[in-house]
Amino acid sequence: MITHEQILGKIDNLPTLPTAVAQLSRLIASPTSSAKDFETVIRPDPSLTANLLRLANSAYFGLRREVISVKQAITLLGSKRVFDIAASAGFSKIIPPRLPGYGVPSASFWLHSIAVAVLAERLATELHVKAPGLLFTAGLLHDLGKLAIGSFLENEEASLRDRLAEESESFVNLEKEILGTDHGEVGEELAKLWDLPEAVIWTAKWHHNPNDAGDIDTTLVDLVHIADAMAHMFGYGADLGELSRTIDPNVAQRLNFNIHSLEAVSSETETQIREMGEMFN
Amino acid sequence: MEKLITVDIADIKVSSDRDSTIVTYALGSCIAVIVYDPMQRCGGMIHYMLPLSTKSPEKAAWKPAMFADSGIPILFEKMYAQGCKKENIIVKVAGGGQLYDDKGTFNIGKRNYTVMRKMFWKNNIIIAAEDVGGAKSRTAKLRIADGRVTIKVKGVEAEL
Structure with missing residues (x-):
C-alpha cells in the first residue's frame, strides 16, 4: 500500500x-x-x-x-x-505519451477527456438540466488524478488484469484495494494544488460515487458520472478498466433520463468528439 | 506486407485486397458485423454505435453507419457491388458489451445486439460465430486473404 x-x-x-x-x-x-x-x-x-x-x-x-x-x-x-x-x-x-498503469496512450486519454466534456454538456441540454458553470472543464479534468497514480499502479498491472477478468469489481474499487486510494481522491488533491475551481475539485473527487458527495449540489458530478460511463461504452479512449464500472442508480433517478435520451446524445456528439479528439494527436 | 484498414466508430470498410486486414478498435457497447465471401475473397466490416435511426433521420442520411438499421444494409450492398453473393457471405459479430448496470439503464449494447438479430432473422442471415456481451472492450480483425477473424479482449487474441 x-x-x-x-x-x-x-x-x-x-x-x-x-x-x-x-x-x-x-x-x-x-x-x-x-x-x-x-x-x-x-x-x-x-x-x-x-x-x-x-x-x-x-x-x-x-x-x-x-x-x-x-x-x-x-x-x-x-x-x-x-x-x-x-x-x-x-x-x-501535460498528458504524458503513455499513461502508466492504465495502458493508455496520450491520444486516448485526451479523446476520453474531451468526450466526457462534450457528452456532459450535451446531456445537460438534452435533459433540460440547468448546468452549473464550468461543466465542460469539470468533465475534461475529471480523471486528472490518473496522471499522478498511474505509476503506482504500473507494478500491479498483472494482478489488476486478473481481477478485472473476474468481472466482479469495478476498476476504481480495485485501485482503492491495491493502493489504498483512488484516482478520484488523488484528483481532488491535484486540483486543489493547481488552484482549480471548486467545480473541478468536486467532480474529480466524486465522479465515480456521486452519492457520497454529501450536501454539495451534485448536478455537475451527476452529469460527468453519466458522461464518463457513456464515453467508455462508445470506446472513446478505452483503458485497462474497459467497461468495469458501475452506474449509480440514484443519478439516473435524479437526472431523469432513459435510454432514448442517452442514444440521442450519443448520435449528436460523435462528430464533435472526433474532431476535437484528433486535434492534438 | 499487411495493410491495415481501420474502421472508425460509425464507419464501414470493404476490401478485396488480399494483403489487407480490416480492423476496428475499442468496441464497447458498439457492434462490429464482420462479413466475408470466400469465393470472392472479399470482406467487410461495420462498427455501429446505436440500434435505430428512427429518431435521427438526418444523422442516418449523413452517417448511416452510425446505426444498425441504416448501416448493415449498406455493408451488404457494398459486398454485392464487389460481386459477392448473399448465400456465400459468412457473418460474424463482436461487441455489444455493457457496464455493471443491474437496472439496465445503459443497455445500449444489448439493444444493439437485439436489433441486429431481428434484421438478420427477417433476411434469413445466419450468424456463423459471435463474441458479444460482458464488461469488455474488443478489437476485431478480418484478414482478407483467408477470412480469418480474430478478437482481442484484455490483451488476449483468439480466433472467432
Missing part, C-alpha cells in the same frame, strides 16, 4: 497546468475581472494561445467566423467559455 506522502511526492514531480490556467481560475471567480484581464494572462503564453485558438475554432464552439486573437475569442465566446478552452488547451500539453 502506498502512503499519502508518496502520492503527494509524485504530484510534486508532475508537469503542472500552465500557470495561466490557475490565474484564469481566480479571474472567473472574481466579480470585478474584465476581458482585458483575461487577455493579459493568456497572451504571454504563445503555445497556450495557439492551442486555445485551434480549439475555439472547432465546430463544437459554434463560431461563425474564425477567431484569430484571444481578445476576439473573449468577445465572441465570453470569459467562462474561454476558461473552458484555456483549461483544455493547457491540459492537452
